[in-house]
Amino acid sequence: MKSNPKQQSQKLNARSLAKHKKRFLRIFPDSFLDERYVEWERTYKWEAHKLWNKLLNKEEFKRLMHERRYDEIATRALQVESRTNFLFSFEKMALRDGVRTADGARIFAEGLYQLLYERGPLKNRFVQWIMSVSQLPRKKSRVLSWPVVTFFPFIAQPDKHIIMKPTAMKFAAEELGFDLDYSSTPTFTTYERLLELAELVRNGIKELKPRDYHDLQTFLWVIGSAEYDRLAEELGVD
Numbered sequence: 001m002k003s004n005p006k007q008q009s010q011k012l013n014a015r016s017l018a019k020h021k022k023r024f025l026r027i028f029p030d031s032f033l034d035e036r037y038v039e040w041e042r043t044y045k046w047e048a049h050k051l052w053n054k055l056l057n058k059e060e061f062k063r064l065m066h067e068r069r070y071d072e073i074a075t076r077a078l079q080v081e082s083r084t085n086f087l088f089s090f091e092k093m094a095l096r097d098g099v100r101t102a103d104g105a106r107i108f109a110e111g112l113y114q115l116l117y118e119r120g121p122l123k124n125r126f127v128q129w130i131m132s133v134s135q136l137p138r139k140k141s142r143v144l145s146w147p148v149v150t151f152f153p154f155i156a157q158p159d160k161h162i163i164m165k166p167t168a169m170k171f172a173a174e175e176l177g178f179d180l181d182y183s184s185t186p187t188f189t190t191y192e193r194l195l196e197l198a199e200l201v202r203n204g205i206k207e208l209k210p211r212d213y214h215d216l217q218t219f220l221w222v223i224g225s226a227e228y229d230r231l232a233e234e235l236g237v238d
Helices: 014-027 035-056 058-066 070-081 089-098 102-117 122-134 146-156 166-175 188-204 213-224 226-235
Strands: none
Touching: 014 188, 014 213, 014 226, 035 058, 035 070, 035 146, 035 213, 058 070, 058 102, 070 089, 070 102, 070 146, 089 146, 102 122, 102 146, 122 146, 122 188, 146 213, 166 188, 166 213, 188 213, 213 226
């Protein structure tokens, strides 16, 4: 990923990062190999990733696209999503409504295939994916949200993509002294900034050996989520 000059000049607050690294290790003493970490945070994401690779790997996705079985692609994608808890109930409903029609399933499948498996700059593919999601039929809740836009690439390609859960990620960025340039409507600028934040964190905690964006997302989640604030309080962790 290439960063613009503004991003390259950013650094994390070293003191804050050290504090949260210590806090993370108080919760998960063996870091990303900790039994509690694997059970709570790693396994379900990786199982969803393996299911994606089984159902919608590049060759299978390409075959279904060639056969114009867009509804089957959408069904399989939703099957993967149902194994996780990243989307709120209203987002799940909006997504299902959005791909229920033939046209919606086609827009979803074409946009996602382009993002994941076609060549070209990430910016172009990601912007097109945002446009695809924005064009999905809408009944009640809007389907264009950060979690919906970033969930599938995060699960399909955790070596390349991260998920944006806005409240937690905004808080984590602020804690670490990083300008996320957040936009409530998904934009590539904010997504690129989130990837930059994750890479700075990777470098800052490299001795903990994070494997991919699944691990990096969890580290940021532990900083920014209310549930881990409550757990830290229960454990007596500062």
